Amino acid sequence: MILLSLFFFMMCGNKLWAEDKTIMITKETDNIPNxxxxxxxxxxxxxxxxxxxxxxxxxxxxxxxxxxxxxxxxxxxxxxxxxxxxxxxxxxxxxxxxxxxxxxxxxxxxxxxxxxxxxxxxxxxxxxxxxxxxxxxxxxxxxxxxxxxxxxxWINRYVIFSSYLGSAKNSIVISDYTYTYQKTIISNGLNVFPKWANSKQTEFYYTLITDEATIYKYNMYNGENTRIISSQGMAVVSDVSQDGTKLLMSLAPVGLSDVFLYETQTKKTTQLTNYSGIDVNAHFMNNEKSFAFVSDRLGYPNVFIQDLKPNANVTQLVFQGKNNSTLSTFGQYVVYSSRESDEETGLNVFNLYLVSSQSDYARRLSKIGTNRIPKFSSDGDSIMYLRQDKGENAIGIIRLSINKSFLFPLKNIKIQAFDW
CATH class of the missing domain: 3.40.50.10070 (TolB, N-terminal domain)
Known part of the structure; x- marks a missing residue:
């Protein structure tokens, strides 16, 4: 019998019980059907x-x-x-x-x-x-x-990714979650950082890099390619609100990158952080009232949280690891990749951790290899990530509620970024 430990916490304002994803979530599996x-x-x-x-x-x-x-x-x-x-x-x-x-x-x-x-x-x-x-x-x-x-x-959804083809060449490709089906959507150029523009997956944002970085929105059904904004430095859509009307961007119009809020209906751009170093990879949190992002404010990349207001107070969210450079959010949760030394070999590896904005506890999700670019599924119960171990690349799926991981080998694909 497989024993899994199950913990719950009481939701404020009612007597419903909800699953805390930072705890090792497991449960009795004897009763599932054959x-x-x-x-x-x-x-x-x-x-x-x-x-x-x-x-x-x-x-x-x-x-x-x-x-x-x-x-x-x-x-x-x-x-x-x-x-x-x-x-x-x-x-x-x-x-x-x-x-x-x-x-x-x-x-x-x-x-x-x-x-x-x-x-x-x-x-x-x-x-x-x-x-x-x-x-x-x-x-x-x-x-x-x-x-x-x-x-x-979520298993029916498309994954969209940028695939490295060679010097200054990336293609934008869609696939199923196992990367078995693949179809190239955009090629011919340095096309990077794809991000779905809505939950129906009818459009996506991506960055085309030429003399400057320009964000475009591409329509999957009519092929329309709409320019959104350009920056002399970085220009990336890192997150999209649930209704698709707000974007969190990493832009560097002058100097290094900061976090900006872009409103799609008014085309208004608001600078949210103003730091002399690097602020990137912002994601909405807590019903889109705040956002988590990566900054080098401590002298190394780490994860911070800020209210969705210009120059609001910044709070350190992660206190483990010295290089926490990639993240994804769902509700109050953040999954991030952290560089650390392997206990057996002493070599640097990247492992995945899950934290909540409501506590300081970090749940470790991986143990072997280099694990990067984690992304929550649309329901928050699964995490897709890139894994490299012994020279082999794979896509990993972590199922939080059943505490199991699955790997899908990647053959002849070099993924730069993805979204699902």
Missing amino acids: IQVVSVDGNENTMKIYKMLVQDLRVMGHFNVYYDDTLRTNVLQNNLALQDYRNKNMNFIAQISHKKQGDTITGILTLYDFSNNQQVSLEYTQDEVEKYPFIAHAMATYLNEYIKAADIS
Whole structure:
């Protein structure tokens, strides 16, 4: 039995209990249902969807997942096979098949629920065969909703990243969360720091660097490219408010960079910090009433917090580590990357930590390798990050509520920045 420790704190103003993400969040997993995933045949497209679905279900953590790549039988048409799975205490069977017409691919999920002898068949279609991961992601989302588990819809979202191609060349690429599907959106130039402009992922901001740094907004559906603002030095959109009307930017019109607030409807720019050194990477916090950012005010990069007002008081938020240069926020929480010495080798590594603006405790999230650029998921329960270990690069996913991590190897990709 896997034992996980679960702690709660009482929310102010009511008697609801909420999960404190800085504590080691774990829970009993004996009661999650068992699911057997099978494929109808060994067709390449069927097996791609099948394997991706198995992976999705494992990442979700809401099923005990059983699978066998050698199974090629249409089990739901075989009563003896059904009884055999019932005897093995399976709660569900998920059978995968597909059909293809031209470039269009349709994945078919047939679910058998032993608890009520119910059989459900659903189809999911994508207009490109290469988009098969999103078929599996949609199936996993349905299965998760079927058992009324905690929302996991972030697996359906696009990741957007800038990929290094060579000297002064970066492309902007979209992918699924496993980086299996990839499509280049912008190329030809030094295109960096992509950031989704809204929750629907219809537009994104990015920086084009020529003689100066210029922020643009790109429309995914009509290809419209709108100039937002330029700076002789740095110009980066580091965060976007939930309604998309406010941007936190790192700009350096004169000297080194400061944090600026940009209002998209009025195009008004307000300077929030005014420091002789470097202030960058600002992210909204606490219902967008404040923001966390990285500054070298202590002589090294560290994380600070300030109210969303010009030149308001600045408070140190992180008291651990001597090089805390990348961060992401969700509500009152900050996840950041900290340089420290490896306990075994003595070499410098970067590990991830989670802190809250309501306490000084830091929860360590990683132990091995160099872990950088953490990003919260849209629901705050998962963290994506870049990991390098022994010369190999991977994308990592940390699932806070189930206290598990997953790695997806990156092949022939050099990621400069990403958002999801």
